[in-house]
Amino acid sequence: MDVATAIETRRAVKTYDPDHRMTEAEIEKLMSLAMLAPSAFNIQNWRFVLVRDPGLRREIRKAAWDQAQVTDASLLIVLCADTKSWEKDTPRYWRNAAQPLQDFMVPAIGQYYAGREQVQRDEAMRSCGIAAMTLMLAAKEMGYDSCPMDGFDFEAVGKLINLPQDHVITMMTAIGKATKEAWPRGGQLPMNEVVINNHF
Structure with missing residues (x-):
C-alpha cells in the first residue's frame, strides 16, 4: 500500500475483533516504524505503553x-512523553553524528529547553502527535485499522499505568x-478555507 492510499483509507475505527491477536513480530515492526518518527533535537521523548494485561485494559x-x-482492539497504546528527556543523558541523542555536529547540537538542547516548561510540554504533544500518525499509517499499511483517542480520564489512566511525575499522557491509540x-x-472543509498562502 502506498502512502497516499494509507492516508486516504485510514479512519478512526471503533469496532474491533476481540479475538484477533497481533504477532510479536508485527508489534515489533509497528513499534520500530513508530520510533522513526521525527522529534525536535532528536530527543525521542515519546514513550509507548503497550497495555497487554486484560485486567488493566x-x-x-x-x-x-x-x-x-x-x-x-488487538493492541492498546498509551502514548506518553518524557517532558524532561531534554536533560537526560543528552549526548546519546547524537552519539552517531560527526563530532562537530555533536558539539553544536548537544549544548543547543539545554539552551532551548531549560527553564521553558511550556515549551517542554508543547514539544511532548507535538512529538507524540507525529508518532501517533506514524503508528496509524504504518498499521494501515500492515492491514490494521486504528483509532486515536483522547476521550478518557487522563489522571485516572496515569495512575493505572504508574505514569512517572515528569511524563505526560498525550493520547491513546487502539489498533486491530x-x-x-x-x-x-x-x-x-474546502481547501480554500484551510490552506492559506503567505498570510491570513
Missing part, C-alpha cells in the same frame, strides 16, 4: 467512557482488525 476502559475499542466500517466522513 478493563480498568482503563472504565476510565474511557466504556469505549469498547479499549478492550477489543475492524469488524465494522468507520462512519462516513463527516464533511471536509
Whole structure:
C-alpha cells in the first residue's frame, strides 16, 4: 500500500475483533516504524505503553467512557512523553553524528529547553502527535485499522499505568482488525478555507 492510499483509507475505527491477536513480530515492526518518527533535537521523548494485561485494559476502559475499542482492539497504546528527556543523558541523542555536529547540537538542547516548561510540554504533544500518525499509517499499511483517542480520564489512566511525575499522557491509540466500517466522513472543509498562502 502506498502512502497516499494509507492516508486516504485510514479512519478512526471503533469496532474491533476481540479475538484477533497481533504477532510479536508485527508489534515489533509497528513499534520500530513508530520510533522513526521525527522529534525536535532528536530527543525521542515519546514513550509507548503497550497495555497487554486484560485486567488493566478493563480498568482503563472504565476510565474511557466504556469505549469498547479499549478492550477489543488487538493492541492498546498509551502514548506518553518524557517532558524532561531534554536533560537526560543528552549526548546519546547524537552519539552517531560527526563530532562537530555533536558539539553544536548537544549544548543547543539545554539552551532551548531549560527553564521553558511550556515549551517542554508543547514539544511532548507535538512529538507524540507525529508518532501517533506514524503508528496509524504504518498499521494501515500492515492491514490494521486504528483509532486515536483522547476521550478518557487522563489522571485516572496515569495512575493505572504508574505514569512517572515528569511524563505526560498525550493520547491513546487502539489498533486491530475492524469488524465494522468507520462512519462516513463527516464533511471536509474546502481547501480554500484551510490552506492559506503567505498570510491570513
